[in-house]
Amino acid sequence: MTSILEMRGITKSFPGVNALENVNLKVEAGEIHALVGENGAGKSTLMKVLSGVYPSGDYEGEILFEGEERHFHSISDSEKCGIVIIHQELALVPLLSIAENIFLGNERASNGVIDWSETYRRTEELLKRVSLKESPRTRVTHLGLGKQQLVEIAKALSKEVKLLILDEPTSSLNETDSQALLKLLVELRSKGISSILISHKLNEISQVADRITVLRDGHTVSTLDCHTQQISEADIVRDMVGRSLKDRFPHGDPKIGEVMFEVRNWTAHHPIHSERKVVDDVSFNVRAGEVVGIAGLMGAGRTELAMSLFGKSYGDRISGEVLLNGQPVDTSSVPRAIANRICYATEDRKTYGLVLDQPIRDNVPLANLNGIANGLVVDNQKEREVAERYRKLMAIKSSGIGQKTVNLSGGNQQKVVLSKWLYAEPEVLILDEPTRGIDVGAKYEIYSIINELAAQGKAIVLISSEMPELLGTCDRIYVMNAGRFVGELPIAEASQEKIMSMILKTGKAA
Amino acid sequence: MTDATQSSARPAGNSAFVGYLRTHMREYGILFALIAIMAFFQVATGGILLRPVNVTNLVLQNSYIIIMAVGMLLVIVAGHIDLSVGSVMGFIGALSAVLMVQFGLPFPVAAIVCLLVGAAIGAIQGYWIAYWKIPSFIVTLAGMLVFKGLMMVLLKGQSIGPFPNEFRLIASGFIPDIAAIEGLHLLSLLLGIAAAVVLVYLSLRSRAKEAKHGTPDEPYAFFAGRNVLIAGAVVALVYLLATSRGLPNVLIIMAVLIAGYSFVAKQTTIGRRIYAVGGNQKAAKLSGINSERLTFLVFANMGMLAALAGLVFAARLNMATPKAGETFELDVIAAVFIGGASMAGGVGTIVGAVIGAFIMGVMNNGMSLMGIGIDWQQMIKGLVLLAAVIFDVYNKNKAA
């Protein structure tokens, strides 16, 4: 086999941090190469170096692609060579159609006039290659995240890609969509397209990867060959964190009390298509000290349920009742919900979670500013103490509490969002995909924190698309589909199959 | 898990120094730009720029721009813009003239009425912007036309003046002295030195607090240099003024406003919330911040400061004219952007905006002294604004 890519001695530092130090990466032609490592290990940075986001000269070391040394000065440089990167955060224009997105910047045109029939014809071909059954004219905003991901890949294919880089492509996809995506990667491999896959979902990696490179703290730790040796997930984890992890889930010892949080007949309509019910007559309860999961497919309405409960932050014509310890409470605005100690940690950290231009220090106390102030005046010392405490507690990898959150790695941004809500001292905490993009070690820590909160008698609602996570941490699971709750399972009776069958029995997801 | 944190953030050795400079380029850059511009004009005008009389003039000429820049900074940090301030300022000037000159209202009553009317104007505009989500550009563009028109209605196309003497003094008077020393205004000098001492003391204290929690971000050399520079500048400015007629009353007003609003912006929960709303409104709202009310307050405050600027301007001219305030909004907005605020919101400092205003002011004054025509002045100011923002964007790209 010949290698299509070789990165040698890559070193890249930011003010205050060495993100990469002398990193080597070799990708063979026609393989799926997995890149794994803890949050902040430098995976995304390495790929940004490769794709020219950080131009040649901004880093040390050399890049050989197809045997030649390359100096990419921008993304378009690397794309010309056939390297296409799909970022952790998708970059499609929501209000444009699939076809327009695919050929954005690369329009099928003669003399500046777009040839629409050619555009649509090519798009249909590409959509067939990624097995996406949608009209090229569909606007991207109407697609779920899984389908958007496929559109991104179709877009990459339109550029005659040789090396496809996917940065955590499945972190916001459900099982089915993830599997479809992995299948597509395998198919592309058979056509000779190599890919680099970054993921924290180790089962997916052992499923498709030919070789695995592990990064830790900006260094290459090892490269494992899945064909010559038998690689277990435990092996990968050991290399990633530098020690072996015995369990994926900490053992909680639930002491479940009275019903603390109760929702009755909750209904919310779509904000624009107001005849459509996004949440339809949902009732549920959470006991003190209990962790309750909400399972469901993408688009089942779980986030919409949570956000409509949290200060009517989503939806229109919302009705229903919320009770805390048996008393009706007012959650009609976010400040009121927080005042009643009902909090919601968002799944979308960039849009709804963080003020990206501000440092960790300013983001952590944002939902509880009174906690760091005497009257109206902020106590800087207290603020620093609080931020430091959570930086340590959550092991937020950063140059300090003064680091802007925009410069944190994805997983560490997620930890800042969680810190913010922990500091708001909730009694009822709704967590929406709290471990999205978080590495195995840190996941364990977050589950431990969830257990600890439960042990203090708080009520926790956990929304997650990862079934093992729900099964491993919850005491009870509700199943949601198409806006309705379609089942309830005590943990002893719950299994992946049962949850799936409940969803399937009630028809297709919205 | 703790071991992960420790091993992770390895500071990149002596590049911390360079790193700090790179991330804080903008804040130092603007200060150096002001010094460079002053040095240039000092030479180009053959030393006239820093003559005591001219320095006094500089302060008086720019007071109303600085007063409004303080409010505009908050508006822009909150993610909005206010195009109406020039017209509001002119309108309030006219109103004050009508109240004091035509109706004979005593000056304190008239001034309070004017400030309240200004706040109400800001509040009305803020209401549409905050609660109806009408873009501020449009609401305040409308306001700009409306209040320009109202001003002309009040003045009926003529200038009204002169004002009562005590009113004129707020804009053109000087603080009294305690001892009569020939050629030196003692109280002014003492006040200035006291201000410098307080500034240095405050920043020493906050650094000591920071040091208790590990090493402060800012390298010591920068800290020391910055403090010496600022304290030196304050004392030098005051000395120059003291050798002339002493501290102008408006300078006291300005100093109080700058200190007060800096404190609000940096040290209070309200300030924090404004920055958070400007930085990411959705995240701020989901953190329990009432972004509508803040936006409303920020505009009401802007209206009040525009009214104050209107009073100062009218008092300085000693009459209200239909031309008052024309295109001032552009100078104010330019000052805020030169001072490092971001169009997208969430970024900027009061002190930056004030320095931005001084840069504009020194250039206006210096170019006039050199006899450069108004046509060239406009072009040069435009280019400086563009250069400052390009410098910003360039820095941001480098840091990313």
Ligand SMILES: Nc1ncnc2c1ncn2[C@@H]1O[C@H](COP(=O)(O)OP(=O)(O)OP(=O)(O)O)[C@@H](O)[C@H]1O
């Ligand atoms: N622009 C930047 N400025 C300063 N530090 C940065 C910048 N970009 C990344 N870093 C730092 O570099 C390190 C590596 O970040 P990177 O995003 O590559 O991690 P990652 O391995 O992709 O993590 P994750 O799994 O959480 O996505 C982190 O410590 C991060 O804080």
Ligand SMILES: [Mg+2]
């Ligand atoms: Mg990453």
